[in-house]
Amino acid sequence: MDHPETPAEGSIHCEVRGELLLVGINRPAKYNGFTPRMFRELGEAYTRLDDDPALRVGVLHAFGKHFTAGLDLPTIAPSMQRGEKLVRPGDVEPLNLGTPGYRRRTKPMVAAVKGITYTLGIELMLAADVVVAADDCRFSQLEVKRGIMATGGATLRMAERAGLGNALLHLLTGDEFGAAEALRLNFVQKVVPAGQELEEALRIAQAIAAQAPLAVVATRLNALKAVEEGPIAAMQEFIEVQQRLSRSEDAAEGVRSFVERRAARFQGR
Incomplete structure (x- = not known):
């Protein structure tokens, strides 16, 4: 560089x-x-x-x-x-x-x-x-x-x-x-x-x-919460966060890429 x-x-x-x-x-x-x-x-x-x-x-x-x-x-x-x-x-x-x-x-x-x-x-x-x-x-x-x-x-x-x-x-x-x-x-x-x-x-x-950006951010924040506030606080977020992520365009793309056997193209939304 x-x-x-x-x-x-x-x-x-x-x-x-x-x-x-x-x-x-x-x-x-x-x-x-x-x-x-x-x-x-x-x-x-x-x-x-x-x-x-x-x-x-x-x-x-x-x-x-x-x-x-x-x-x-x-x-x-x-x-x-x-x-x-x-x-x-x-x-x-x-x-x-x-x-x-x-x-x-x-x-x-x-x-x-x-x-x-x-x-x-x-x-x-x-x-x-x-x-x-x-x-x-x-x-x-x-x-x-x-x-x-x-x-x-x-x-x-x-x-x-x-x-x-x-x-x-x-x-x-x-x-x-x-x-x-x-x-x-x-x-x-x-x-x-x-x-x-x-x-x-x-x-x-x-x-x-290369991974789904919304999922990466959510995963990082949940792991930090577990360290800083404890496992119970982190677990209490699981259902809400997974609901939000599963409704995203990236989650739909994740399913499509699996079915079509290709690399996913995530947009961060």
Whole structure:
């Protein structure tokens, strides 16, 4: 992929490939450290994914050798001290925390991570849905080394994926660990040789995009509800959601394609 121009404060570079939106973190000279501009543009990119009916799946990746070293603290600290959010009110919040005044993403996001993937980098990948990691990844949730707490979802999602003891091992020591440990703890779903992570993420994203969009969104949201609110809350939606989906044009196309023994052509309606 050609490298786009990089402003001093970094940027988020979007590229549409068919039904996919590639969302690229673009500040490689500074290890892709996040500035206020980059946060705002990331929220705008995630909002574009959700709002454009032609887009079905997002792919979060980074330019350069590393995913991100995390926050660029000198530029971010003033906002942090004031308690200010860096994403525009009403936009989709990339960390998917359900903060009042911000939207949660509905469409799937596949993340491709590589090299240094610290702090915010881990939290962004845990907020995605499927993660492909290069085998050269270096992970660290090191907020305790800086006198602050991880507030982008690590305290929630690391424990949910790996169990409390495994989460606290890394949260409380701020140690660095590799792709094999991340795979063992269910922080990532696949590990591939460095340089192949984006290709594999795109393959997965295209496989998701080939499915019925309404069913994909409903399935994702129901699985999230089961994790966040419990199985009973998720089960209570089954009949209503299945009724709605079964009346869709895509469901009718699914039946036709089965009868006609061909690949389905879903329209997302």
